[in-house]
Amino acid sequence: GQNIDQPTEMTATEGAIVQINCTYQTSGFNGLFWYQQHAGEAPTFLSYNVLDGLEEKGRFSSFLSRSKGYSYLLLKELQMKDSASYLCAVLDSNYQLIWGAGTKLIIKP
Amino acid sequence: EAEVAQSPRYKITEKSQAVAFWCDPISGHATLYWYRQILGQGPELLVQFQDESVVDDSQLPKDRFSAERLKGVDSTLKIQPAELGDSAMYLCASSQGVSDGGTDTQYFGPGTRLTVL
Numbered sequence: 001g002q003n004i005d006q007p008t009e010m011t012a013t014e015g016a017i018v019q020i021n022c023t024y025q026t027s028g029f030n031g032l033f034w035y036q037q038h039a040g041e042a043p044t045f046l047s048y049n050v051l052d053g054l055e056e057k058g059r060f061s062s063f064l065s066r067s068k069g070y071s072y073l074l075l076k077e078l079q080m081k082d083s084a085s086y087l088c089a090v091l092d093s094n095y096q097l098i099w100g101a102g103t104k105l106i107i108k109p
Numbered sequence: 110e111a112e113v114a115q116s117p118r119y120k121i122t123e124k125s126q127a128v129a130f131w132c133d134p135i136s137g138h139a140t141l142y143w144y145r146q147i148l149g150q151g152p153e154l155l156v157q158f159q160d161e162s163v164v165d166d167s168q169l170p171k172d173r174f175s176a177e178r179l180k181g182v183d184s185t186l187k188i189q190p191a192e193l194g195d196s197a198m199y200l201c202a203s204s205q206g207v208s209d210g211g212t213d214t215q216y217f218g219p220g221t222r223l224t225v226l
Contacts, residue, residue, distance in 0.1 A: 004151075031212060042200055042217040043152070050212070087151055095213060096165070099151030 002026045004100035006088050011106045012078055020073045020086050020103045028093020034062050034073045035087040037102065043087055046073070075105075083107045111135040113218035115201050121224045127189035130221045133182070134203030140164075142215060143176055143186050144200040152200055158184060191225045198222050 004024045012018040024032070031050040035043035049055055049064035049071060061074040073086055085102040092098055114133040122128050134141050139160050144152035155174065157165040160181040169176065173192070178184040188195055202215040 030207075033214065040222070042198075042220045045214055045216060048212050048214060089151070091213060095207065096154070097215065099153075101149065101151050104149075 002090075002092065002098045004088055004090060004098055006086075006100045006103045008101070009104045009106065011108060012075075014078055014080060014107055014109050016078050017074065017076050018078060018105065020075075020088075020105065022071045022073070022088035022100060024069050024071070024088070024090045024098070024100075026090045026092045026098055029066060030091040030093065030095060032062075032064055032071050033089045033091070033097070034060075034071075035089065036084050037087060038084045046086075078107050080107050080109070113201055113203055113216055115218035115221055117221055118219060119222045119224075121226065122191050123226050124193055125190040127187065128191050128223065129188075130186045130199050130201075130223075132184045132186070132201030132218060134184075134201070135216055138203035138205050138216075139181070140204045140206055140213075141178060141184050142202040142204075143184070144202065146198045146200055146220075155186070188223075191223075193225050196223055196225045 006022045033048050034046040036046050037043040047062040049062050054063045059076045064071045085104045087102045088100040090098045116131050141158040143155045145155055146152045155169045156176045158178045161178050176186045199221045201218045204213050204215045207213045
């Protein structure tokens, strides 16, 4: 079966750095997405990785290792507004998006 | 910036009633998705359209749910009759596809929060 694993919840301090991990086992691979979802709102697109390596976008970076079935989202200089759930999703060989359950990130002052 | 539109934003209904949700995707996006999301879980795909055709509705409870995209633009999702377990966030998303080197990134509307009493 297809599976995406990410931690259920993480806590970090304002101004710090946090890394949210995602491991996946899917039927094929056509890219990995990270989305941010604030409570009661819809997911918003953060990043896309299809090749191994690090993609940097401002305070957010996303890393992919296809051989290990592994990705992480790195958030720097954490702000209170970064408190949200972060969803990892993989596009499989049929171009179907397989979603993880999300990681709830709690930022403390 | 182009956005996916959805209405209503909130819907409260009694069980056994009919409800309908509307979605207008980003202009030019051929693929449209309806998802259901329960608190603490990832989105669950209900139905996927490519233009006006259904590509995947394997997870759609067809005894009570229906979806259409008659002209290949906006779409309607209907539940009849609603059940208590249908309370959830219903999300619509659209994507451009992978042609022309696209990444098939899905962009979401604001969602409809359904409460069934």
